[in-house]
Amino acid sequence: MSFAALQKKIIQMGNPTVAGLDARLEYVPQSVAEPFLKQYGETRKAAAEAIYAFNCGLMDALADLVPAVKPQSAYYELLGWEGMEMLERTIRYARKKGYYVIADVKRGDIGATASAYAEGWLGHTRVGESGLPGFGADCVTVNGYMGEDAVKPFLKIAEKEDKTLFALVRTSNPSAVDLQDLTIGDRKIYEVMGELVNAWGKGFIDEYGYNRVGAVVGATWPEQLAQMREALPHSFLLVPGYGAQGGTAEDVKFAFDAKGHGAIVNSSRGIMCAWKKTGRDGADYQEAARNAAIEMRDAIREKVEIGE
Amino acid sequence: MSFAALQKKIIQMGNPTVAGLDARLEYVPQSVAEPFLKQYGETRKAAAEAIYAFNCGLMDALADLVPAVKPQSAYYELLGWEGMEMLERTIRYARKKGYYVIADVKRGDIGATASAYAEGWLGHTRVGESGLPGFGADCVTVNGYMGEDAVKPFLKIAEKEDKTLFALVRTSNPSAVDLQDLTIGDRKIYEVMGELVNAWGKGFIDEYGYNRVGAVVGATWPEQLAQMREALPHSFLLVPGYGAQGGTAEDVKFAFDAKGHGAIVNSSRGIMCAWKKTGRDGADYQEAARNAAIEMRDAIREKVEIGE
Numbered sequence: 116m117s118f119a120a121l122q123k124k125i126i127q128m129g130n131p132t133v134a135g136l137d138a139r140l141e142y143v144p145q146s147v148a149e150p151f152l153k154q155y156g157e158t159r160k161a162a163a164e165a166i167y168a169f170n171c172g173l174m175d176a177l178a179d180l181v182p183a184v185k186p187q188s189a190y191y192e193l194l195g196w197e198g199m200e201m202l203e204r205t206i207r208y209a210r211k212k213g214y215y216v217i218a219d220v221k222r223g224d225i226g227a228t229a230s231a232y233a234e235g236w237l238g239h240t241r242v243g244e245s246g247l248p249g250f251g252a253d254c255v256t257v258n259g260y261m262g263e264d265a266v267k268p269f270l271k272i273a274e275k276e277d278k279t280l281f282a283l284v285r286t287s288n289p290s291a292v293d294l295q296d297l298t299i300g301d302r303k304i305y306e307v308m309g310e311l312v313n314a315w316g317k318g319f320i321d322e323y324g325y326n327r328v329g330a331v332v333g334a335t336w337p338e339q340l341a342q343m344r345e346a347l348p349h350s351f352l353l354v355p356g357y358g359a360q361g362g363t364a365e366d367v368k369f370a371f372d373a374k375g376h377g378a379i380v381n382s383s384r385g386i387m388c389a390w391k392k393t394g395r396d397g398a399d400y401q402e403a404a405r406n407a408a409i410e411m412r413d414a415i416r417e418k419v420e421i422g423e
Numbered sequence: 424m425s426f427a428a429l430q431k432k433i434i435q436m437g438n439p440t441v442a443g444l445d446a447r448l449e450y451v452p453q454s455v456a457e458p459f460l461k462q463y464g465e466t467r468k469a470a471a472e473a474i475y476a477f478n479c480g481l482m483d484a485l486a487d488l489v490p491a492v493k494p495q496s497a498y499y500e501l502l503g504w505e506g507m508e509m510l511e512r513t514i515r516y517a518r519k520k521g522y523y524v525i526a527d528v529k530r531g532d533i534g535a536t537a538s539a540y541a542e543g544w545l546g547h548t549r550v551g552e553s554g555l556p557g558f559g560a561d562c563v564t565v566n567g568y569m570g571e572d573a574v575k576p577f578l579k580i581a582e583k584e585d586k587t588l589f590a591l592v593r594t595s596n597p598s599a600v601d602l603q604d605l606t607i608g609d610r611k612i613y614e615v616m617g618e619l620v621n622a623w624g625k626g627f628i629d630e631y632g633y634n635r636v637g638a639v640v641g642a643t644w645p646e647q648l649a650q651m652r653e654a655l656p657h658s659f660l661l662v663p664g665y666g667a668q669g670g671t672a673e674d675v676k677f678a679f680d681a682k683g684h685g686a687i688v689n690s691s692r693g694i695m696c697a698w699k700k701t702g703r704d705g706a707d708y709q710e711a712a713r714n715a716a717i718e719m720r721d722a723i724r725e726k727v728e729i730g731e
Contacts, residue, residue, distance in 0.1 A: 137536070139539070139548075140548075140549075140550060152550075152551060157550045157551035157552060157553035157555075158550065158553075158555070159548075159550065159555055161550060162548070162550045187532075187536055187539075189530070189532055189536045189537070189539035189540040189543065190536075190539050192539070192540060192543040192544070192557065192558070193539045193540075193542050193543040193548050193557060194543070194548065194557070195507070195511055195543065195555075195556075195557045195558060196504055196507040196508035196510070196511050198543070199503070199504040199507040199508075200504035200507075200508075202504070203503055203504050221530070221531055221532055221566075222497070222529070223529055223531065223566050223568075224495075224497055224529055225594065225595075225596040225598075226596065228445070228495055228497045228498075229497070231447065231495075231497035231498050231500070231501045232497040232500060232501075234501055235497065235500040235501040235502070235503065235506075236500070240447075240448075240467075240470070240501050240502065241448075242448060242460075242465045242466065242467065242469060242470045243460060243465035244465060245465035245466075247465075247466070247467055248503075249500065249501060249502070249503045250500070250503055258529075258531050258566050258568055259568075259601075259602070260531075260566055260567075260568040260591060260594075260602060260603070261591070261594045261596055261598065261599060261602075261603075262596070262598030262599055262600065262601030262602055262603070263598040263601055264596040264597065264598040264599075265596075265598075283568060283569070286533065286568075286569045287533075288533040288534065288569055288570065288572040288573075289572065290533075290569065290570030290571040290572040290573075291569060291570055291572075292570065293567075293570030293571055293619060294567070294568060294569075294570055294612070294615065294616065294619070295568070295569075295570070297607045297612075297615060298607060298608075299605045299606060299607050299612075300606075304602070304605075304607075304612065307602065307605060308602065311601060311602070
């Protein structure tokens with residue numbers, strides 16, 4: 116699905132947000148985790164099954180409310196192959212529930228290696244006469260430090276499979292300035308990366324005006340967000356850093372175009388861990404996640420009018 | 424193991440090279456793959472088992488000759504979780520055989536997410552009272568586009584576990600110039616990244632003069648290699664791009680310090696696919712890999728004298 120499919124879901128739900136599925140075992144309520152720890156002992160399998168149950172519970176609670184989920188690969192790799200097996204199941208469940216799935220993998224490698232990543236996350240690999248899917252996401256995040264060679268192979272598979280990607284431009288973390296804010300002539304590095312993203316995406320425009328190569332720009336830098344929205348008129352924006360990292364609805368409004376399209380704002384711990392603030396030991400984790408998602412949606416809708 | 428452990432292996436074998444384990448099914452000789460395709464059909468499992476058999480065959484053939492292996496994560500992710508399960512087995516086998524294992528994952532993310540990656544690849548994760556290992560590599564490659572936040576969590580785990588990492592500085596691919604060669608004042612971006620690597624590694628020096636944060640600098644850019652060797656006196660260098668990508672022994676000699684220490688040169692397809700050039704349909708894949716590894720070792724030794 117292209118970004119148009121995501122945009123349609125966003126319009127339909129009136130909610131331009133994505134729920135991060137980044138659980139560590141300590142984010143899972145005791146009541147959810149305990150049966151698996153009893154069954155499998157203190158193993159990676161137990162942790163993986165506990166997190167899977169939690170992921171599914173969250174997805175059940177949010178399916179009519181949030182158009183997309185973003186599993187962060189690191190939290191699955193943490194559990195070795197059992198984590199990756201569970202990630203595959205999580206993505207399958209998400210798709211069954213109708214979510215747009217953004218695999219937050221930030222892969223960055225070149226040529227044949229980038230093609231292998233792209234086939235694994237968005238496409239198919241050939242075994243004999245069979246084309247076999249890998250993790251089966253709709254969209255991935257990529258890191259373009261290695262230049263075009265690291266991005267074009269993803270784009271090629273994305274075109275073939277009608278899928279999408281986001282390249283890192285201006286990330287939400289404090290040390291983003293270490294490199295991304297340094298000045299080249301009259302431009303900063305993230306601006307140069309933005310220009311590259313613009314160039315890579317050329318040749319396709321969906322019905323909302325967006326191509327297949329989106330950009331990651333953090334909510335914690337509203338000025339740069341506004342600037343990138345203007346500089347990258349055809350790039351869908353993925354905006355991390357809302358909530359826990361300090362970004363607000365007032366900040367993220369700059370990510371949207373005049374019609375209130377073209378951006379999606381992520382919240383991970385804000386939704387996943389909402390149950391930690393209600394004092395009910397997680398018995399209400401679904402309700403708490405739902406309330407947090409509604410609160411975030413409404414806060415953004417106060418600042419952004421999402422057109423048809 | 425710190426880089427000193429790798430350096431010792433290199434000295435002992437007189438061979439500063441690392442064999443890439445980057446197999447796709449088409450790199451595996453028919454005779455190795457066929458039994459698994461018969462047993463499991465055209466499945467990811469069949470491909471994973473075929474590649475595992477090939478990996479083990481290569482590692483058996485090279486164990487007295489090559490000090491390190493570098494599995495490239497992309498070729499395992501390509502096969503979904505079955506690939507990741509096989510990667511874990513491959514790393515376990517490599518360590519049993521005495522190889523230094525560099526997991527070429529080029530991960531780049533921040534804070535808690537970077538910590539999760541680091542625990543998954545180099546460290547342990549906690550489940551109840553148990554600390555459970557993930558993929559169990561000795562060393563990883565990382566991407567520092569997001570700055571210090573993306574590297575320090577890896578370094579923290581590396582210190583705790585006595586392990587190491589390589590950060591991308593100047594990659595071997597043609598489009599490395601897209602970003603890495605742009606000029607900031609009087610420095611290029613890869614030089615700035617080099618300075619960051621230098622700073623991140625401070626506070627530890629092993630007996631050969633190296634810290635825990637190495638740098639990736641491609642064999643295809645000998646001038647930059649010489650420059651980075653000088654600018655990063657305490658960074659072990661990982662040098663990709665030898666052979667298939669065009670780097671020669673004459674080029675890579677610049678990666679070594681005055682004692683012939685401080686660098687390791689990778690070859691992937693040159694060793695893995697050597698059997699494709701002998702006309703024996705892969706029956707001799709181990710011998711062919713061995714011969715290619717000896718040829719590479721000898722070519723580098725003609726240009727670099729490896730001291731004690």
